[in-house]
Amino acid sequence: MEIDYIALFVSDVGRSLIFYRDALGFRFEKPAKPDSAEGYSGNLKIGLYDRSWLPKLFGDRGKQIISGNPFLLSMTVDDLDLVYQELCDRQTRHNVDIIAPPQVMPWGQRILFLRDPDGNLLEIVQVVN
Template structure:
């Protein structure tokens, strides 16, 4: 056990096309870009375990949570299972005041798993996919 206290810093999503995904998270979901940068060199490549790796990053503000989009060079091959019920599945959870209004304002090009639904716990949720099929849960707070 360490004497240091951990705190959340960001949620990361590795993407194939940073510019396309950045436009989606900024323009469709309304998140604010707070930082853009690139990292490379031996120390970075060693730290992430990607030989000769470098990456472009974009950080977005999502109501107190930072979402990090990262595009690696060289690009990885293969991907984890996309279903929510698969081990290793991931998603980003975002909250809105009015889920029905959020859903109604989504562009037709945005793929959703279903219309908004209220679960037996009383939470209204909606799952959608970004342009690279990463899952995003939007729930009513």
């Protein structure tokens, strides 16, 4: 079993599309709809859905208030310094909220933390060879 799809429920599909496409470089080949967009990060398919989809998908359970951000989306890159500089250059135009510059974590990985426009936590990890 492997994960092949991630769905993010967001407050503004257009804003999130711009962030994930223009700031992070995800591929969105099909035109977005007002309430959804689907694209790719590498081979992993990602969907951006308006939060109004929750009750459609999950019935009454989808009406629960969304609170907190209980997940972390992790991406890997070869050159974290280059990606950090690119994100800094895009910071204002694409709502890039960098939490901390690249740092070496106690377990040895070098990581950059940021948030998407809905406050979801993202990390970018430098590949260690």
